[in-house]
C-alpha cells in the first residue's frame with residue numbers, strides 16, 4: 249500500500265494496488281506543475297485510490313489540445329494528482 253499527501257497534510261492519497269504503469273513526462277505543463285525538468289507519473293486503478301481532503305481543481309486545454317484537470321491542495325498549493333490524460 250502506498251500513502252502520501254501534501255506539504256500541510258490536509259489532502260491525503262492512499263493506493264492499495266500496484267500501479268498499472270509509470271513513466272516520465274517532460275512536456276511544458278508537467279515542467280510547470282513540478283518545477284522540475286520532468287514529472288514522474290503513475291497510472292493507477294481509480295477503484296483502489298482513496299483521496300481525503302478537498303483538492304482544488306484547475307482545468308485547461310494543453311498545448312496538444314487535450315482537456316486536462318489537475319488537483320492541488322487549496323492551502324499549501326502542492327500539486328497532487330492528474331486524474332486523466
Ligand SMILES: [Zn+2]
Nearest residue numbers: 254256321324
Ligand atoms: Zn496542503
Ligand SMILES: [Zn+2]
Nearest residue numbers: 273274275278
Ligand atoms: Zn507532461
